[in-house]
Structure formats: structure tokens, C-alpha cells
């Protein structure tokens with residue numbers, strides 16, 4: 001029997017804008033109108049677990065209003081769903097999205113086939129096994145390890161009784177999985193790949209519990225100490241550029257992906273100008289100690305979610321006048337390059353992969369890899385951080401495209417960057433820092449080339 005439950009620590013208050021404000025563990029505060037007192041009445045009734053039908057019987061509301069209210073409270077995480085047998089708790093489900101496919105009062109027909117959803121993910125959470133939906137992040141916590149066999153037993157079409165018989169409490173678990181859309185009648189498998197669906201929903205508020213993880217330090221790391229090997233880059237004359245740059249309309253209309261580069265070598269002045277105009281730090285902000293939400297951050301020519309600027313620019317230089325080939329990191333404070341690796345093998349591997357990606361038209365003179373420091377924005381954005389990083393990378397790619405176009409250079413984004421090549425070339429731990437976007441740069445072909 002599936003029951004609705006409320007958390008022990010749920011508090012109910014009223015506010016200026018809502019009749020009830022519900023705060024508790026595992027969910028964001030939920031504000032609701034409650035002119036007729038039905039929310040308060042439902043929560044009072046739930047001082048013990050109740051079935052869906054019992055909730056309807058307890059409240060003097062019409063069934064549709066009662067269902068809508070309970071569904072609202074379940075899908076906002078205020079209420080959880082649970083099931084138990086004579087030995088105690090079997091499983092608990094917490095729903096995080098109002099788009100979740102709930103069948104709260106439906107029951108499984110005896111003997112009818114049932115199968116696990118392809119979007120059900122069995123994983124460890126803390127010390128418990130959970131079944132999570134890659135569609136809406138609903139999480140079913142298994143209170144007994146043996147119940148994992150029931151989940152595995154549902155992979156092939158079977159009956160609820162057969163799968164449920166694999167462990168004590170199994171039938172209750174099958175019912176709960178069906179109630180939250182993690183099991184159902186077998187059918188054709190359509191829709192996006194589960195990992196793509198999971199990545200998508202874990203990056204969107206409304207489909208996941210999107211509150212940030214407990215904040216570690218959000219502060220921008222201090223500038224790297226200067227090293228003798230750092231190479232200062234020439235900075236452009238911005239006042240002159242304001243006069244001589246082509247108009248934005250011209251740049252936007254003429255920008256194209258360039259895969260064939262000219263014989264004229266890229267110069268270090270051009271590389272310096274491109275990096276200065278897209279990546280340097282324009283302003284640093286120190287945290288305001290009186291404001292807990294404030295953190296050290298920087299402003300640069302490109303926007304970045306939360307001004308986190310978690311992307312570092314790694315520049316693989318194959319051919320650039322006055323710059324020794326090698327892999328460098330751009331230092332946005334000092335507008336300089338720090339040598340990362342001068343070995344030819346990793347450099348050739350990175351450049352060659354980009355050459356293959358741009359249809360083998362030219363070996364790119366320079367490849368810029370955007371590497372994300374994942375810890376930087378995950379402390380603020382939690383589950384949303386990775387998708388914001390990819391958007392930040394897209395913003396940078398377009399800025400580099402536009403700047404290259406304005407400068408009369410060629411650029412082409414590379415969609416197939418190899419994270420293993422990047423990790424080997426830089427020695428960085430890919431779990432901490434990894435390339436998430438690449439773009440190649442070179443001169444435009446001259447007349448007759």
C-alpha cells in the first residue's frame with residue numbers, strides 16, 4: 001500500500017503574500033494560497049502516513065481539488081511517498097518536479113506485464129541504493145539492499161508478483177516504482193538516450209531539486225604567481241581599435257567558420273590582441289564582508305554565469321611568429337602566457353585531432369581549448385553548474401569568432417575535442433579541470449592561395 005507522508009520537521013507559517021509557507025527538509029520553501037484552510041487540514045491529517053484514498057476520505061474537499069492539492073505537495077517535495085510491509089519500511093520516494101509522471105491512486109493489475117523504465121537508474125546515494133528517474137529526478141530510496149534484485153528482475157517484462165517475489169517487500173516496491181513512473185506496461189522505447197535525458201534534467205530548475213550544494217569557497221582564485229618562464233603578450237591599442245574596427249553589423253554578417261588558413265603566419269601580436277579582447281580580466285571585485293552572498297569575482301570582455309569565469313584558455317601553438325611551439329595557459333590577470341608543455345607529441349596530437357575535425361583542410365596554426373575548473377561554479381550552482389559551463393563556453397566561442405572576424409583572422413569551433421588528449425597534454429586531473437570547448441585560429445588565405 002502506497003502512503004503519503006510528511007517530514008517530521010515541516011513547519012507551516014503564513015506570510016504577507018501567501019496563506020501558508022511550508023519549510024522542511026529536502027525541499028525548497030513552498031508558498032501556497034490556503035483561504036479555505038485545506039492545506040493546513042491535509043498536513044494536520046498527515047501526522048501519520050495515509051493512503052491516497054484515506055486522504056480523500058479525511059478531507060471534506062471534492063476529489064479533484066483534493067487530488068490537485070496532494071499532487072502539488074508531492075511534486076514540490078513537501079510530501080513523500082512510501083511503502084511498508086509487516087517487517088517495516090520498504091522504500092520511500094521523493095519527487096522533485098511538477099512534471100513527474102505520478103499515478104498515485106492507480107494500482108497494478110494482477111498478472112499484467114510490467115517492466116522497468118529505461119530511464120530508471122540504480123545507484124548508490126550515501127549508504128543506500130536508490131532508483132532515480134533520468135526523466136524527472138524522482139528518487140526512490142530502497143530501505144533493504146535485497147530489493148535491488150527486484151529492480152533487476154523488472155528489466156525483462158514480467159508480472160508484479162514475479163518481480164516482487166524476489167525479495168521481501170518486493171511487491172510494495174514494484175507498486176511504488178509504478179506510481180512514480182519508474183515501472184509500467186512494456187512498450188516501445190522512444191525518447192532521448194537515458195544519459196542525455198539525465199544530463200538535461202539535472203541541469204534545469206523545475207525538473208530537479210536545483211538548490212546549490214553547500215557553499216564552499218566561491219572566491220576567484222588569486223592570480224598565479226609570476227614565473228620567469230611567463231611570456232608577456234603585446235596588448236592592443238583599444239582607443240585605436242575603437243576607431244578602426246569594422247562595425248558590428250559588418251562583423252556579424254561576414255563571420256564564417258574558416259577551415260583553410262593562409263600561408264602568412266599568425267603573429268604573437270595577433271594572438272595577444274585576440275586573447276586581450278576576449279579573455280583578459282578587466283576588473284577584480286573583492287568580497288563585501290557585510291554581504292554573505294558576495295564573493296570575489298572578475299569581469300572580462302565575455303559574460304559568464306555568476307561572473308564565475310571558470311573557463312581557462314589553453315593555447316596549443318603550432319605556428320605563431322615569435323612564439324616557440326608548445327602548450328600554454330593564458331594568464332588573464334597579467335595578459336601573459338605560462339608554458340604548460342613544450343613536448344611535441346601532445347602538441348601534435350591536439351593539433352592533429354583538430355585538423356581531422358575541420359575536414360583536413362589546413363593544419364591549424366593555433367588551437368584554443370577552454371578548460372573548466374568544475375569546482376569554481378558547482379559551489380554556487382550545484383546541479384546546474386555543468387550546463388552553465390557549457391553555455392559559458394558557447395559564449396566564449398562566439399566572442400572568439402567575432403573578434404577573429406573583426407581582426408581579419410579565420411576561426412573554426414571544434415566539436416570533437418578529446419578530453420584524454422587534453423589531460424595528457426596538460427597533466428590536469430580531468431575530474432577537476434577538463435576541456436569543454438575548442439576553437440582553431442589562423443590567418444585568412446591571401447589572394448591566389
Ligand SMILES: Cc1cc2nc3c(=O)[nH]c(=O)nc-3n(C[C@H](O)[C@H](O)[C@H](O)COP(=O)(O)O)c2cc1C
Pocket residue numbers: 255256257258259357358359397412413414415416
Ligand atoms: C559548438 C560548435 C562545434 C563545431 N564543430 C565543428 C567541427 O568539429 N568541425 C568543423 O569543421 N566545424 C565545426 N563547427 C562549425 C560549424 O560547422 C559551422 O558553424 C556551421 O557549419 C555554420 O557555418 P558558419 O560558422 O560559417 O556560419 C562547429 C561550430 C560550433 C558552434
